[in-house]
Amino acid sequence: MARHFDHKLEQQQAPAFFVHGPSALARLAFFSAISLVLLAADSRLQYLASVRQSLQTIIHPLQLLANKPSQFYRDVDEYFSTHNHLLNENQQLKQRVLTQDVALQKLNSLALENDYLRQLLQTNNALVESSVVAEIMHVGRDLFTKKVIVNRGEMHKIAAGYAVVDATGVIGQVTRTYPLSSEVTLITDKSLAIPVQIERNGLRAIAFGHGRDNTLDLPYLPANVDVQQGDKLVTSGIDGVYPAGLAVATVSHIEITPDSPFARIICIPTGGIESHRHVLIVSIPSVEALQKKAMDNPDKLKTDPIEVPTKVPAKAPAKMQLNNTSKPHAPE
Amino acid sequence: MHPSKLKFVYLSLFCAYIFLLLPWSGFALKIKPDFMLLVLIFWLIRAPNLCNIGSAWFVGLFVDLATGGIFGQYALAYTITAFVAVSYQRRLVLFNGTQQLFYVLLLLLISQVILLILKTFSGAQFIGWAYFIPSITGVLLWFIAVTSGLNTGGRFRGK
Numbered sequence: 001m002a003r004h005f006d007h008k009l010e011q012q013q014a015p016a017f018f019v020h021g022p023s024a025l026a027r028l029a030f031f032s033a034i035s036l037v038l039l040a041a042d043s044r045l046q047y048l049a050s051v052r053q054s055l056q057t058i059i060h061p062l063q064l065l066a067n068k069p070s071q072f073y074r075d076v077d078e079y080f081s082t083h084n085h086l087l088n089e090n091q092q093l094k095q096r097v098l099t100q101d102v103a104l105q106k107l108n109s110l111a112l113e114n115d116y117l118r119q120l121l122q123t124n125n126a127l128v129e130s131s132v133v134a135e136i137m138h139v140g141r142d143l144f145t146k147k148v149i150v151n152r153g154e155m156h157k158i159a160a161g162y163a164v165v166d167a168t169g170v171i172g173q174v175t176r177t178y179p180l181s182s183e184v185t186l187i188t189d190k191s192l193a194i195p196v197q198i199e200r201n202g203l204r205a206i207a208f209g210h211g212r213d214n215t216l217d218l219p220y221l222p223a224n225v226d227v228q229q230g231d232k233l234v235t236s237g238i239d240g241v242y243p244a245g246l247a248v249a250t251v252s253h254i255e256i257t258p259d260s261p262f263a264r265i266i267c268i269p270t271g272g273i274e275s276h277r278h279v280l281i282v283s284i285p286s287v288e289a290l291q292k293k294a295m296d297n298p299d300k301l302k303t304d305p306i307e308v309p310t311k312v313p314a315k316a317p318a319k320m321q322l323n324n325t326s327k328p329h330a331p332e
Numbered sequence: 333m334h335p336s337k338l339k340f341v342y343l344s345l346f347c348a349y350i351f352l353l354l355p356w357s358g359f360a361l362k363i364k365p366d367f368m369l370l371v372l373i374f375w376l377i378r379a380p381n382l383c384n385i386g387s388a389w390f391v392g393l394f395v396d397l398a399t400g401g402i403f404g405q406y407a408l409a410y411t412i413t414a415f416v417a418v419s420y421q422r423r424l425v426l427f428n429g430t431q432q433l434f435y436v437l438l439l440l441l442i443s444q445v446i447l448l449i450l451k452t453f454s455g456a457q458f459i460g461w462a463y464f465i466p467s468i469t470g471v472l473l474w475f476i477a478v479t480s481g482l483n484t485g486g487r488f489r490g491k
Binding site: 021024025027028031032034035036037038039041042043048052055056059062063065066067069070137138139140141142143144145147149176183190191211212 | 349350351352353354355356357358361362384385386388389392393394397398399400401402403404405407408411412415418419450451454455456457459460463
């Protein structure tokens with residue numbers, strides 16, 4: 001009974017004639033309607049992008065606060081890592097630096113040679129990408145999509161569309177930027193497609209994320225296609241998003257059924273999609289920047305690949321943004 | 333039992349939000365209960381004069397922001413769940429502990445089903461029955477909270 005009394009007391013805090021407010025059904029109708037309007041405005045009309053950005057700025061400090069415990073755990077863990085472990089790691093890193101230095105020396109001379117040959121052929125110089133190192137803040141909370149949030153955003157000159165790679169391969173693409181963080185859609189997401197090339201024979205295709213598990217599909221390839229198990233897929237670079245020649249995936253399974261004209265090819269991504277903490281955000285100069293450069297340098301304009309159709313790859317995907325002649329397998 | 337204070341409502345929702353923002357990944361992400369909805373249901377049952385359908389909608393918006401999905405998904409799911417919770421709130425005071433658990437499970441499932449429908453409309457693919465695990469872990473969390481002395485209201489009325 002005491003509780004009953006309390007219950008009454010609680011309700012009498014509001015003015016007596018307006019105790020309950022609008023009925024539950026009215027509230028349901030009102031708020032459902034607003035939600036539906038929001039859903040439509042956000043998904044179809046993209047009106048709320050700026051609202052989302054400003055709200056995200058408010059949430060960012062909270063996110064940092066929430067990241068503190070795990071960060072603290074990692075810091076403590078690193079602090080108490082043993083001497084032996086550090087020595088081992090140091091040695092490994094030194095060896096890697098040595099081998100990479102040798103490779104880099106070769107690369108420098110090759111790059112010089114390449115530039116010289118390009119000048120001889122009077123073609124455009126290879127695109128120079130700029131890159132930013134970012135740290136993964138957390139994995140996307142939506143189980144239906146494959147996304148990660150990284151700690152670099154508009155303030156660090158990141159824009160939607162930039163490619164995200166790690167030491168072993170392509171990870172994904174920046175799809176949404178906030179002032180201090182950005183959202184990276186992984187290549188295993190259902191909505192992301194990436195133009196690839198088979199390293200062995202130069203065959204071009206488009207890889208789609210599978211969505212449910214961490215695999216990629218290579219759809220729309222005929223059943224008699226020359227793809228073997230273990231083939232390496234690299235970025236073809238014809239989309240103007242990903243630099244050419246980065247590892248994407250390895251073909252793990254090929255299935256050819258008599259009832260389908262297409263082969264069913266499943267690939268496993270080479271990048272450490274769910275294991276690394278640091279990634280590299282790579283940007284290829286935009287079409288506008290390239291055009292500006294061409295205007296500044298008019299003698300390059302006449303050799304622009306847009307005006308030389310033989311340089312344009314025969315099977316370019318629809319979303320091709322610029323012609324990148326730095327591909328090793330461009331048909332001549 | 334003392335009357336619930338509005339600041340407790342805000343404080344608990346804030347804590348739940350921080351829990352939501354923790355960097356969950358892998359298996360933990362798959363079984364992570366919906367903290368915000370659990371706290372909401374708690375207040376909807378215990379103090380509907382402080383926390384009602386409007387609050388649920390507002391909380392849902394913040395969850396939408398955190399998940400990065402389309403605005404309004406969680407808002408709509410929480411609104412409808414809150415409506416069910418509020419319309420049976422009077423009856424709930426007659427429920428005992430087990431019945432209350434089933435009721436909470438039902439509410440959690442309702443919100444998940446609505447979310448699933450909305451996401452399917454926007455082009456997502458059903459990720460398998462493991463999708464509903466957060467409801468189970470949510471009820472387990474509720475059970476732990478109740479057995480460790482959290483007064484969810486109503487429970488003592490029937491005895």
